[in-house]
Amino acid sequence: MRNRPGDLAFHAINSTLLLLLTLACIYPVLYVLYASVSDPLRLMAFKGVLLSPLGFTLDGYGLVFREPGILRGFTNSLFYVTAATVTNMVFTILGAYVLSRKNLLFRKAITLMILFTMFFGGGLIPFFLLVKDLGMIDRWTSLVFPFAINTWNLIIMRTGFQAVPDAMEESANLDGANDLVILTRIIVPMTKATLAVILLYYAVGNWNSWFPAMVFLRDRDKYPIQLILREILISNDTRSMVSAMGSDLNVTNAYRELVKYCTIVIATLPIMLVYPFIQRHFVKGVFVGSLKG
């Protein structure tokens, strides 16, 4: 049954299509990687589909690392991501614990109040004005507290907490354990996998976030890496990095392109390095979330 010729043909076509699709997904990434180590002048003149680096040079990376803005953006981002992710986790764990209590009189009311915000909000401007009125403009707090909880993540974590067997909590209850003890000694250790997934969701989201920083931060010295990237990649501002290249316009332009590719690689590297290790956990998170709306 398995080996009918039609079957074979089907699998051959299916696998080929999947391979092509995968290539299409990953080629842009490879292209950027190859371009970032290519000889900039050859790259500039090349008019085709890049299948390997053209020559080899790390000049671009040297230029990027000599640009203080990139390094500062990087350290700023590290700080923001740490502060925001810790806050996210504390708030989300507390919220998920509250929502997972079965015999709480106001649980329904709190749940409804939270879910409603997924479908209706006051909008961008009132949110901006609020953060401004709270005196958070140009401060790191503006990137942390207004985004303390992502409701989707809260729901996923609540579902994870609900899966902890009641018997475990009841026996702890009989031993006189209070809620804080139950949360930290029973629930958290038993849902480590879910917590890890949510932690990673938050961390990646915080690392990639750029819009709040663009709106709330004024001082360029406080910019996270994504905003620096925006200047380089979107607004095409690479002057400071290639200013040392002399007056040959052709050479300068070639290096301008090169540093863009190098910046992309450097900014994406942290996620790409941990990606193979966390990928399976991410997937698990989606599975947990999809089990129960």
Added chain:
Amino acid sequence: MTMDRIRRDFRKHWLVYLMALPVVAFYLIFCYLPMWGALIAFVDFKPRLGLFGSPFVGLKHFVDFVTGLYFWRVVRNTLMLNLWGLAIGFPAPIVLALMLNEVRNRVFKRSIQTLTYLPYFISLVVVCGIIINFTASDGLVNHIVAAFGGKRVALLGEASLFRPIYTLSGVWQGIGWSSIIYLAALASIDPELYEAARMDGAGRFRQMRHVTLPGISSTIGILLILTVGGMMNHGYEKVILLYNPLTYETADIISSYVYRRGLVDFDFSFSTAIGLMTAVLNFILLYSTNRLSRSHSDVGIW
């Protein structure tokens, strides 16, 4: 009696309520206060004067928007961008999941999954940087076009190309990741159903139609409700990274217009009015989509 119950509940669960405090405070401050703040849509808001000090203008801003020059443009663009997404972006991960589901070799399957999820984790700024780079007149896409004898064009400067570029790059970034939820649904289909279908002589495609698709139809339904119900709320982040005055004609959507009028032109009240109007419309849209789905099937998000 009820007061008594509340008192007893608080006494018994005081620690839980204490834990709820920061969470409830977060939602009250950062989600519900802005709803109150949205009332500035009905005044000519001057930050100096505050909400109640600013002159009340009623529905002026709403009328200005609906009768304004850009109303149809942003509404049309929002709908069109969503339709492109529904037609191409929505089915793409379903097709990928169905194809992956047929793969028997586990290593092959896992490798494809790992590689197709990857673009999802690249930041939006970088993705848009890559798009801008590839679509430039001396970029990769134009090299290919030129190799086939086509003319080189700065693709992001062409209003007619904004929607395809936006949608296809979205498929590129999201197809793998979005397929996971369908793979989860596929994995939960009872294998005996396939066995029974095979016994009845159903071939691969008939099995797909009669077992696989019904098995994931509720997942598809829920995601469809969320997508259609979220139409008006279409995010602005990718749009404002990719558009430029040359492409406003097709690229400027409601949310990007709200952003520009509010945070670039500082026209707070007008921008808030548009935002409020779309939020209400969107809520109605979501509610009715859910109602409609509920009345025709069992699928619904509440």
